[in-house]
Amino acid sequence: MxxxxxxxxxxxxxxxxxxxxxxxxxxxxxxxxxxxxxxxxxxxxxxxxxxxxxxxxxxxxxxxxxxxxxxxxxxxxxxxxxxxxxxxxxxxxTMLDFRMYIRDVFSLPPEGQGIPYKETNKKNKNGGTSTEEQKPRLMLINRAGIRKFVNLPEISAAVQAAGFEVLVVEPLRDMSLEDFSRQVDSCDVLMGAHGAALTSFFFLRTNAVMLQVVPWGLEREAMSYFGVHAKNMMLQDIEYSITVEESTLYEKYGKYHLAVRDPEALRKQGWQLLRQYLWDEQDIRLNVTRFSLTLHQLLRTLGE
Known part of the structure; x- marks a missing residue:
């Protein structure tokens, strides 16, 4: 350990x-x-x-x-x-077996139930107590340290405006994993910047979505560390790769710095520099107008 x-x-x-x-x-x-x-x-x-x-x-x-x-x-x-x-x-x-095992261990609903908002709307149409259409629920991971969203309230408002119910969560090491697993299971989408908290995708239901916000220059890591595995576990993977202007590296160092103008060239200089700039010094300021296109794509994906 x-x-x-x-x-x-x-x-x-x-x-x-x-x-x-x-x-x-x-x-x-x-x-x-x-x-x-x-x-x-x-x-x-x-x-x-x-x-x-x-x-x-x-x-x-x-x-x-x-x-x-x-x-x-x-x-x-x-x-x-x-x-x-x-x-x-x-x-x-397989990784799918592992996800199903984790869900069973944490006593989450068994395989066969749809993603939460579809299940709720189906029950309402079949004589449930509510006639109001259930919105898909999105868990927005708030990173407190590196690779955090610096305009989180603006992002949360944009997600709500697009038609989602938003649950903003900051995972902590000492939180109850049993309670947190039920929170994730109740969501249709898990959204966060590339980082360890996205490992919570093990608690999602089949066909739920992991929406990974990919920091500048980390497309390769985003796919190999999370994207491939999400698909292998029968989750839907949507990635939003930020532009360089959405990275705080652009604000901090300007457009001529190597980490800003050519991340691949920086990668060739070794892991230490890559980690320093792209992993440890980079935060994200989402352009919510540009991001709204991804949110509309996400709604279409959930409705299929």
């Missing part, structure tokens, strides 16, 4: 998905011996950990006893960043 845990993307990519690949086929008949145990991690993901194993977790750094097992697996199997290769996984598990 060491390394980059505490970042949700790494929690899933580096620990939970490899743990699923390695142990799910044992149906709970396995015990975890954990080095560098982080109590907060066990508390936050206890539903997953206690489902994968019926036995107490052992803090292996503090364990003084002699333990005898008929079989031991050292380390975890990983197939790559936030991914599962069915050809290498027990029972040919």
């Amino acid at each position: 060491n390394g980059l845990t505490s970042n949700p993307w790494h929690d899933f990519s580096d620990v939970l998905i490899p743990l699923f690949i390695t142990t799910r086929a044992y149906d709970g008949e396995i015990q975890f011996l954990v080095t560098d145990l982080r109590p907060w991690f066990v508390d936050k993901y206890h539903l997953i950990l206690t489902n994968l194993s019926r036995y107490d977790i052992i803090d292996f750094n503090k364990d003084t006893g002699v333990r005898c097992y008929p079989h031991i697996i050292v380390g975890l199997r990983s197939h790559g960043d936030l991914s599962i290769d069915p050809a290498r996984a027990p029972h040919n598990y």
